[in-house]
Amino acid sequence: MTGPDDVAARLRAAGCVWAEDEATLLREASGSDAELDALVARRVSGEPLELVLGWVAFLGLRLRVAPGTFVPRRRTELLARTARREAGRRAGDPVVVEMCCGVGPVAAALEGLPGTVHAADLDDVALACARVNAPSARIHRGDLYDALPDDLAGRVDVLVANAPYVPTRRIASMPPEAREHEPLVALDGGADGVDVHRRLAAGAPAWLAPGGVVLVETSPAQLPLTLAALADAGLDVSSVRDDDVGGCVAVGVSRSAAGPA
Known part of the structure; x- marks a missing residue:
């Protein structure tokens, strides 16, 4: 039988800083010594703990993640909290869209609140997780606005995105857990990190409701x-920061109604 000290020692030798805590979580996730050994081997090989466990903690929730998906970071809790606040300011049932949703952390944070939530991404594995994490959300597959139903044009109250923003040249210096186990499309933001942000911004006015x-x-x-x-897209801009979680959110507000070009 594999003892807790043995597991922690293996993890510590592999460079896991919180070896004892990880050992406890891996033991809880396993149903047998053989399964525990397999999970520990995955972790020792460098696979992120969250992908080994199959879940990540986010705003008090346990979100499903799977190998090959992007793991939501704690800094994204600011994005989710800001989305909840903005949706709560709208009268009636607001329409919220989580673009580039991955496993749907923002959609999951909006579960049980008034309104209709849509979530869109290109990756089928991530979307399968999003369906579990945000069962009330309407899930769409496609590239940015191409994924959305036409009848949402001019009706979106809150458009939220954690799109890739790492400059291409910096990918190689990211921790191996990220660059070797998470999809490049979820990390690489282009030469200056904001290629996808520009596409999001340019298309936003056609989909946003007034305000x-x-x-x-x-x-x-x-x-x-x-x-x-x-x-540049004609939005009034501001930003929100939370240094406690390392979060930074750019905010753009629509001035008037707009329809698709």
Whole structure:
């Protein structure tokens, strides 16, 4: 039988800083010594703990994740909290869209609140997780706005996205857990990190309701570029920061109604 000290020792030798805590979680996730050994072997090989466990903690929830999906970070809790606040400001049943949703952390954070939530992504594995994490959300597959039903044009109250924002040149310096186990499309934001942000911003006015808001997670370094993209789209811009979780969100507000071009 594999003892807790043995598991922690193996994890510690592999460089896991919180070896004892991880050992406890892996033991809880396993139904037998053989299964525990398999999980520990995956973790020792460098696979992120969350993917080994099959879940990640997020705003008090346990969200399903799977190998090959992007693991929501704690900093994205600011994006989800801001989306909840903005949706709560709308009268009636607001329409919220989580673009580039991955496993749907923002949609999951909106479960049980008034309104209709849509979530869209390109990846089938991530969308399968999103369906579990946000069972009330309407799930769509496709590239950005191509994924959305036409009847949402001009009706979206809150458009939220954690799109990739790592500059291409910095991918190689990311921790191996991310660059070797998470999809490149969820990490690589192009030369300056905001290629997808520009596409999101350019298309947003056609989908937003009057006074609708766009919320885009970004980094402090990319924030001026993300705000510029939103401003270029005719939106009034601001930002929200939470240094406790390392979160940074660019905000753009629609001034008037718009329809698709």
